[in-house]
Every structure is written in C-alpha cells, then in structure tokens.
Amino acid sequence: MDTLQPEREEQRLTERQRMVLRLLVREYVVSGRPVGSKTLAEQFPMSVSSATIRNELAALEHVGFVQQPHTSGGRIPTDQGYRYYVHHLMGSPELSSGDQIMIRHQFRQVEAQLDSWVDFAAEVLAETAGNVSIVTAPRSMVSRLRHFEMISLQPRMALLILVTQESAVRQMMLHLPEDADQATLSRLTDVMVPMVRGLGAEDVESQIVGATELPAYVLEQIAIGLRGMGSVEHTQIRHSGLENILGQPEFAGAAGHNVLELLRGSALLGALLPQMSVGHEVQVFIGDENPADALRHFGVVMATYGIDGEVTGILGVLGPTRMSYWRSISSVRYMARLMSDLMEDLYSSS
Amino acid sequence: MDTLQPEREEQRLTERQRMVLRLLVREYVVSGRPVGSKTLAEQFPMSVSSATIRNELAALEHVGFVQQPHTSGGRIPTDQGYRYYVHHLMGSPELSSGDQIMIRHQFRQVEAQLDSWVDFAAEVLAETAGNVSIVTAPRSMVSRLRHFEMISLQPRMALLILVTQESAVRQMMLHLPEDADQATLSRLTDVMVPMVRGLGAEDVESQIVGATELPAYVLEQIAIGLRGMGSVEHTQIRHSGLENILGQPEFAGAAGHNVLELLRGSALLGALLPQMSVGHEVQVFIGDENPADALRHFGVVMATYGIDGEVTGILGVLGPTRMSYWRSISSVRYMARLMSDLMEDLYSSS
C-alpha cells in the first residue's frame, strides 16, 4: 500500500520492458484508449519494430502488469502495472518550482482570511492535480478551549463563540435558562474564561457540578461544542474540481453518481482514515488496493497535514485509476507541506 | 418574469386546452420524452379520442405553448407553455404539512450551530426540491461591527475575530507591526471595542487618523474584514444536490460541465442579483427568460430571505427547464420563510 513498500518484481523486468510499461502508462493516461504496439514503437527512443514491442507486451501481460480489454485492440495497464509504475518508473514527484511559486503566491492573498483556507486549498489542489480534491479542516485529537465569548441577542438568547487552541472557531446559538443582558454575559465570561482555558470537553463538563444554573448551561453548551469540533462524524469534507473528472469517459454513466455519493457522506472518510499512516507521507491507493469497495475504480492519493499529535487534517485527490499519478502525488505532497507550515504559525503559541 | 405578472393568453384557451397543457407538462416532467396524443388521451379524465387531442395540440402549438422537436414524435412544452402552466394551471405551491414538519424538525437539530445553517439549508432544499440548490449566507448592505476579539499566536502574529450585527463571524490572521502579548492585545481590545461598536468599514477607517501604529493596523484590518463580508464578489454560494440533475438526460454531455462552471464562479450571482425583487416573493425564470445566456436551458426558482433593509440572503433552485416547478416553488418559498424566521431571532437585538 505504502509508496515505499518493497516490490519484488523489479528484478524480473528488463530495462526495455520497463520502458515499454512506462510509455504505455503515459500514453494511456492521456488518451484513455488501449495502446497498441505500433504506437509504442513510434514513441520509442531506440528504433525498434512493433513486433519486438509485441513480444515485450506479451511478457508484461504474463507478469500481470498489462491486460487487453478485447482480444484485438491494444493493452492497458492493470492496477499492479500502475503500482509498479508509481514505484519505479515515475521519477521523483516534485512540483515544478513555477507551480510552487504560483501556489504560494495565491495563498498569500487569502492568508489573512483563515475561514477560507480549507476551501481555497481544495480549489488549488483540484486545479493543480487536475482531479477531484478532498480537504478536511484541521482538527486536534481532543479540542481544547482557548477562548470564548458571548453576545446577547435577546433577553433569553445569545451567541456563543468558541475558539480552540488550534484556532478553530465555532458559533452557537444559546437559549438561556434565564434572562441575561450583555453586561451580565460579559461579567460571566470574564469569570469563566480563566476557569476553562485549555480544557477539553470532559474537563469542562466536570466543572458543571456545583455551578449555578446559567453558568452550568453555558459550560454544558461549551462541552457540546468542543465535542462536535473533535468528532469524526462532524468533520466536513470540502471538495473541488468535479468538472475535472465528470467529463471523462470513465464517469459518463452511473459512476459519476457514485463520486457524488462518496463525497457527500462520511463514508469516504471512514474508509480512508484508518489507512492513513501517522507520518505525512503521501499514500497512494490504486483500484483494488482501495479499502472501500466503492473506490474500486478510483485512484486515490492522500496525505495528512498539520502538527503531529496536536492538530491534523487530511487532503488528497480522487480520480480515475487512469490518472496522472505524478501530477497528483506531487501536488498533494506540496499542498500538505504548505498547509503544515500554515498550521505551524497558528499553533506554535501556547 | 414575476410569478404574479398578468398574462393575456388566459382567455384564449378553452378549459379542455388548459387540461391538455396541464397533462402534457406533468407527463413531460416525469418522462422527459415528447408526449403524444395517445398518451394524453389515455390520461384524460373525460373519455376523448386521440384525434381530438391532436386538434387541441395543434391549437396550443399555434399559440406557441407547445412545439414538436421532430415532425413525428410527440410534443413538448415551450418556455411560454411552462410559464402559462406556472401561472394558471399549477395550483397553489404549498409544501405538504408533513414535509414542513420534517424540515422544521431537522432544522431544530442543527439550530445551535449556526456556522452550518447555510450548508444545511442547501442540503434540505436540494432534497426537497429534487434539484440543485443554491444558498448564499445572509449579508447586510453594509456590515456593522458588533464585537471583535484578538488572540495572540506569536509575538507578532494574532488571530482577529470579527462579529457583525447580523451575527456573521470572520476570523483573520494578523501580522502585527510590533510585538504584542495577549495582555497587551486584551487591553487594546477593551479600549477599542467601545470605539468601533456599530460602525461600518468607512467609519472604522476614519478612526485610523491619529491612532498609533498598532491600533491603526488593527483598525485597518477590521475595515478590510468588514468590507469583505459585505461585498458581492466575496459572497460564497453554497450548493447541494448535484446528483439530482447530473443523471438526467439533459445534462449528459457538456451541459453538466456548464452547471459546475456556473456554480463555481460568481457569474451566477451577478446575473441573478439585479433581477431579484425587494420583497420575498418567489421568482421564477424559465429558459429564455433567464437573464444570463448560460442559464438559457435552465429553470431557476429563487427567493430572498432575511429582514428587509437589514440583512438578506438568497436561496433557490436550479434545474432543467423540464423540472417540477410546483415542488421547487413550494420548497423555495418555505425555506425562505424558515430562514427569515431564524434571521429574526438573530437580528432582533440592537
């Protein structure tokens, strides 16, 4: 599964077979149609005949790296073929420095508005990778409160604003158990903020005991809010770039539907999350390798970002099995680095 | 354009012709294929022959309410035909009380987390109307500050949280011109909040004159933030329910692409906004009636919500010209009412 997993087949292939596979993958990725021996022979750096290529293709097919969808009509890579390509033939996935500069530049322009970071990251990633991007907001294992604020709306209604250590902000509406004007709420806030600073949901709840009605209610709501910010079910997935894959032949029929289903529910996250390694290495799942059945016909490139043990999010790319893994991997890797850097700024304080 | 616009053609149609048109629209909406005289004759409450229906269809075609895409093969409604249907034949678009109760119930469960109101409204609306929904966050003509807060991240970096009168919250990252710890920032906040409460972007900017470096920078950033919250360009459109229309034959080809393009940019809002009437009446645009060329093949049902003159948002539904206008109009109308009620709660305070 892992990009760095050792692969035994390497020895079995001759240099020319590797070249054939490399060219075949590249050609198939752009054309989307089975590739024949003649096409490959033309693209070959050395001058070889199509018959030679045919022999090599037969060998590759025997190892299970390519297959023919129909008896006539060219070959396409298998999932294993892609896997081999990604491991050994692709080269180092590093975004061109031009792209890197462009992305950093774009990000600098929205840096100030951190509510839009996640949305923006999704857009940039979709554009760069040329596929559907997936980004979750960063969240910490257990959300700890940094600050909260209450604003009176009506005598018995107030706005509660929570700010966590990882600078996530949530606003909630409170239905107060008793009348309270802004002055009352402000006084209450001044008293309570030092009491709850740095606490998680459980700790806040434990403070409820012995508190009078209004503070008890506020504490309860804070705990609910904190819990919601940490839970996986409530983690929203932002995505972008649907247009990149919806036009492609693979998703013409019901498959396009499936993508939308996947992106909407939390099933995708549930399937992917357990597979994510702790480090920030880019993970690649090709076709059958995918944990979820629904992803069986997709290529998925994911990475975590954030600060280990403190706050992490996920970002990645979803596309047809026939996608440019080079583009996707390099984009995901770079974006994960970029987002991690940004988190660093936000989180380095106490 | 308006739902209530008078329509002169009414007199011209006999009761039976109206019935034919009504049945034809209904049938075409569900089947998506041209409807023939025989099908209509079978569905007719009175017993009539297909020949009679053919005569009536010819009359309707002469008036411009139906057309035949091909010489043989049934008829479909024209945009004018839909318009007539919506005006005179559809009946009162009122959501069933069951649906109303279900929606209110669902909303009660997320009421507390008002960051997710807009997203949630989009989901509910898409589901109820069976089309793509569009919802913008409520915004006021000119955003006025209710409260702000600063949280120190690093010596020269801080988080600025703005809360406006209409309870919108925005978080921004500040790069401070000089070192400032939390105590300094808190003191500064205490002093500045009373100065800027209730002010708009311009008023905040006017206070910069004469302020020392740090307060001047903060005021400047507040003004930028306020301005961003009010501007149309920065208004995000949330949408949901793509799966509802992407499967339909109308959007099989490049048209599906177009929808995505529309939803992504701000072009949609720019085209629709000038057309919205001030009241909260539901507006219906059918095919050619649409202000933007890109919408030429869509049906659009929109309404504003909020509190007149104070804070308003837009919500609506986008679908193929052949959509169930009854479902869409009733859903949009109900959701606009619901959201307005919610705004009322948030905004009724000073």
Added chain:
DNA sequence: GTTAGCACTCGTCGGCAGAGAGTGCTAACA
C-alpha cells in the same frame, strides 16, 4: 535476439430496412 510478413480477431462505423410512434387531413357521424 530481432524483424518482416501473414492470417486472424474483433471493435467501429456507415448504410439500410423494418418497426413503431405520432401527425395532419379527410370523411363520416351525432
């Protein structure tokens, strides 16, 4: 080990005929 040649397979595309749905028109009927 490589290559040219050849017979074979099979998907794609255009043309074509038949079925079916729907229409307009006319003549008969109430």
Added chain:
DNA sequence: TGTTAGCACTCTCTGCCGACGAGTGCTAAC
C-alpha cells in the same frame, strides 16, 4: 358544429450487415 375513425405519411430508433482498420500471435528469415 364538434367529435371521431381511418389512412397515408414522416421521422426516429433499432438491429443487422459488411467493409475497414487497428492490433495480435505466430512463423520464418535475417
């Protein structure tokens, strides 16, 4: 005068057939 049955006509859709071409495996020669 309005309604209906009948009929000839049009046009789409579908399946079928054959030509074409891309690609293959195999064999024999280099």
